[in-house]
Amino acid sequence: MLNKELFYETIKSFDINVDDSTFARLDKYAEMLIETNKSFNLTAIKEPDDVTVKHFADCLAIFKYIDIPENAKIIDVGTGAGFPGLVLKLFRPDIQMTFLDSTKKKLGFIENVLNECGVQGEILHLRAEEAARLSKYRESFDFATARAVAALPVLSEYCLPFVKVGGTFISMKSADSNEEISEGKKSISILGGAIEENIVFDLVENMPRRIIKIKKISQTPTKYPRPSAQISKKPIK
Numbered sequence: 382m383l384n385k386e387l388f389y390e391t392i393k394s395f396d397i398n399v400d401d402s403t404f405a406r407l408d409k410y411a412e413m414l415i416e417t418n419k420s421f422n423l424t425a426i427k428e429p430d431d432v433t434v435k436h437f438a439d440c441l442a443i444f445k446y447i448d449i450p451e452n453a454k455i456i457d458v459g460t461g462a463g464f465p466g467l468v469l470k471l472f473r474p475d476i477q478m479t480f481l482d483s484t485k486k487k488l489g490f491i492e493n494v495l496n497e498c499g500v501q502g503e504i505l506h507l508r509a510e511e512a513a514r515l516s517k518y519r520e521s522f523d524f525a526t527a528r529a530v531a532a533l534p535v536l537s538e539y540c541l542p543f544v545k546v547g548g549t550f551i552s553m554k555s556a557d558s559n560e561e562i563s564e565g566k567k568s569i570s571i572l573g574g575a576i577e578e579n580i581v582f583d584l585v586e587n588m589p590r591r592i593i594k595i596k597k598i599s600q601t602p603t604k605y606p607r608p609s610a611q612i613s614k615k616p617i618k
């Protein structure tokens with residue numbers, strides 16, 4: 382369950398309207414997360430107040446900085462227990478969301494939440510670098526999102542191949558990621574992207590976070606993404 386007061390207080394600067402039924406969906410998700418987490422490790426963030434701020438408000442901050450058009454097609458890469466993808470979807474059910482993760486059990490949890498909330502989404506149990514080589518998924522999304530999955534040079538190889546030219550890769554990072562961003566520039570450029578905006582903001586006082594908006598400006602060369610072992614052994618740097 383969410384801390385309602387803390388939730389509305391934290392998102393008040395986001396300029397978004399979370400009505401009662403939307404709050405009820407998000408609250409259901411939080412309740413299921415906290416309950417399921419007792420028997421299966423979904424997240425290290427367990428306390429309702431932390432879940433409210435560090436998971437739910439953190440993910441909703443995307444709407445403050447990025448305009449997501451109606452019916453946008455989004456893939457959440459390494460979604461885990463559903464962050465940010467499931468928060469975005471429950472707030473904006475018009476979004477066509479694909480939840481991708483290599484861990485099946487976590488996807489099972491997402492499926493349960495979707496069913497419970499009466500919302501639909503595509504569940505994709507594959508590694509990102511495998512899915513991005515399939516024509517059904519390659520360069521077919523308006524947005525790719527990722528939070529806490531890999532460092533930017535590797536993460537870009539996972540995510541940018543999914544994004545259409547003209548689309549955006551949204552990378553959610555901690556604020557102290559300057560070095561990672563410098564290291565990621567070559568990879569982003571080779572994969573057809575360019576950093577459009579690098580936004581650091583305070584989620585709450587003394588809790589700085591970062592959203593990097595990476596525009597897809599040209600097609601990803603067909604040799605990417607490379608097989609998993611090559612990506613991790615020799616990240617593009």
Ligand code: SAM
Pocket residue numbers: 458459460461462463464465481482483484487507508509510527528529530539
């Ligand atoms: N994004 C969620 C969040 O912010 O809470 C989950 C973060 S968790 C630390 C990283 C997740 O990424 C795990 O669920 C893991 O299975 C998934 N993952 C890592 N590498 C992946 C890959 N190459 N393809 C698909 N999933 C991957």
